[in-house]
């Protein structure tokens with residue numbers, strides 16, 4: 001079996017496959033070293049219903065509210081209800097979730113009606129990743145192959161996926177089962193919280209192999225990245241859960257005029273409020289005022305943020321933190337069912353690269369580590385032969401033929417035109433820019449590098465086409481000409497090479 005990607009989704013999938021198939025031999029191939037992934041950067045934590053007065057119903061409702069009508073309710077219920085069992089697995093693997101007295105210390109984040117975020121101070125992702133990495137490295141039947149970038153999926157005459165081709169040394173790895181766990185697409189944008197590995201490779205490979213993709217217009221922007229050139233450092237939402245407030249440079253607390261939950265509203269609302277406010281004030285950023293948080297508490301609960309800010313000359317919580325939104329999370333991805341199965345036989349997708357239907361039009365904070373874990377488990381169960389279902393044949397929207405599928409210019413046009421506030425003219429401009437970039441690229445001699453660039457342009461194009469199809473505003477997709485939700489569009493945007 002071949003798993004591509006070494007974040008939480010890839011490692012957890014390997015761990016669970018071995019639980020259900022004790023004799024399975026697994027290769028995990030990953031683009032750079034075994035560590036680089038979005039997973040390692042996750043600070044805030046993992047959402048899970050753990051203690052009363054919280055309830056599964058409340059977590060389900062919060063997820064549906066954030067997703068603005070596009071979540072698949074059965075997937076939400078499945079994910080939320082299986083969360084605690086998967087968290088027990090992490091505890092068993094040694095993840096040292098932060099405790100307060102005898103109980104876990106639960107944080108609250110935007111869109112959550114309760115404190116339900118388990119965390120390891122502000123280093124949750126790296127702590128979970130370390131524990132899974134240990135489990136994987138200690139397993140003699142799992143082989144890890146770093147510095148192997150997948151560039152094409154292989155298939156047999158029946159269209160069944162049979163492994164992948166990698167750039168390094170022109171290597172081919174054949175496999176009876178292939179799992180894409182390649183993360184999101186944030187790095188296609190000029191400003192992002194994502195590491196360099198997040199270029200959406202798996203989505204492009206699956207699409208080119210014939211799998212459908214869903215909701216690629218739904219790029220979530222995290223409201224609070226440290227506002228500093230070349231410094232994609234994220235300031236966790238949990239600070240707002242502890243009382244920090246977003247204010248303008250003049251000290252005006254503005255978020256309540258956009259949403260009743262103010263600074264703790266879902267991310268789409270807060271990011272859009274920041275941009276709208278900056279357009280009014282002509283400021284380049286806003287401030288996160290943490291003065292209501294005691295310094296000792298801040299330093300103890302958020303040690304990495306505390307120290308990183310000091311290195312940047314910001315002495316929080318006394319001084320406010322300059323912040324602005326950036327591209328953060330790919331809510332859509334490769335269309336899969338509840339067991340991670342894509343359209344292509346023997347090809348699975350798990351984690352941020354997949355579109356399970358959990359996030360809809362806007363992911364609820366701290367639901368993505370949860371999703372990666374739960375569906376890595378469900379996919380392992382299916383891979384072990386316990387279930388075999390295929391995806392239902394939902395119709396795909398027609399792709400504009402002839403629209404073509406280097407890359408500062410791509411990052412810039414996506415940021416400028418397919419960003420937090422969108423216009424039809426902007427989306428069309430992005431489409432033209434991508435078309436002209438493709439034209440220029442095709443004049444270069446054929447090479448692996450050109451192919452990688454083509455994949456990025458393809459993804460950019462799919463994002464723009466998806467956004468153009470949605471003539472309404474919903475969740476993270478805010479379109480000036482159509483500022484309201486429209487029930488006609490209360491469905492996934494699905495694109496594919498083949499029309500079913």
Ligand SMILES: Cc1cc2nc3c(=O)[nH]c(=O)nc-3n(C[C@H](O)[C@H](O)[C@H](O)COP(=O)(O)OP(=O)(O)OC[C@H]3O[C@@H](n4cnc5c(N)ncnc54)[C@H](O)[C@@H]3O)c2cc1C
Nearest residue numbers: 005006007009031037038039044045150183351352366369
């Ligand atoms: C700064 C930051 C903070 C976050 N905080 C939180 C949080 O507090 N809570 C939460 O729930 N979520 C959070 N998220 C989101 C969450 O971390 C990610 O959605 C999640 O970790 C994705 O896991 P993954 O395994 O799907 O992908 P990743 O962790 O990104 O792993 C993808 C892997 O695929 C590899 N790969 C990519 N392309 C290829 C290729 N072509 N060939 C081979 N390998 C490839 C990469 O090298 C990497 O190893 C945060 C994200 C960021 C960036």
